Amino acid sequence: MDPDTVAKAFVDHYYSTFDSNRAALVGLYQESSMLTFEGEKLQGAQAIVAKLVGLPFPQCLHKITTTDCQPSGPGGGMIVFVSGTLQLQGEQHPLKFSQMFHLMPTPQGSFYVLNDIFRLNYA
């Protein structure tokens, strides 16, 4: 698959999992993985998913506006850069966000998330 197809498949999978069963995101991270969420730094799959599961809204819906990707160097990694909106249950207006992932290949031929940075884009 070409990188744009891989990136789109990853983005579809990531946000549909986030919106349906956040705990299942644990399989996308490893112990070396890092998340910076609105400036808060977390490391390791368990800590990252505990943060996501503990966010103070039970349901949300991501809509993706743009997905950009680039290969990230000799290690076979890939940068995925996303912008979109996040609709929280019970809130009238969606929030805009930007997020980037640095995906690294696994020996099994898949990818895991090494770097993840999320920011809301306040109006």
Added chain:
Amino acid sequence: MDPDTVAKAFVDHYYSTFDSNRAALVGLYQESSMLTFEGEKLQGAQAIVAKLVGLPFPQCLHKITTTDCQPSGPGGGMIVFVSGTLQLQGEQHPLKFSQMFHLMPTPQGSFYVLNDIFRLNYA
């Protein structure tokens, strides 16, 4: 220097150079460097800087809202994720943007930009 200090110094340098003398950004890129600018893909220092110099506004001013950084793997690289506003000369309202850089170390002990992705965040 710790990574946050390096990231902040890079961001200050990058945007002050962009706003004062875009052509001088050429020193931050190499032949392997990639820029995706509003979905348009460019590769190589010359092509990237030609794109930036050719943008249809003579003067602009970036203001940075947030800077996040993470180390990006065994190669000694660093991910820098920026959000902010871009004020174009003659325009009433600033534009919001998000941008990420993947910096890689040079043999001289500095960094170059391997990956650069820029998106405006439309309201």
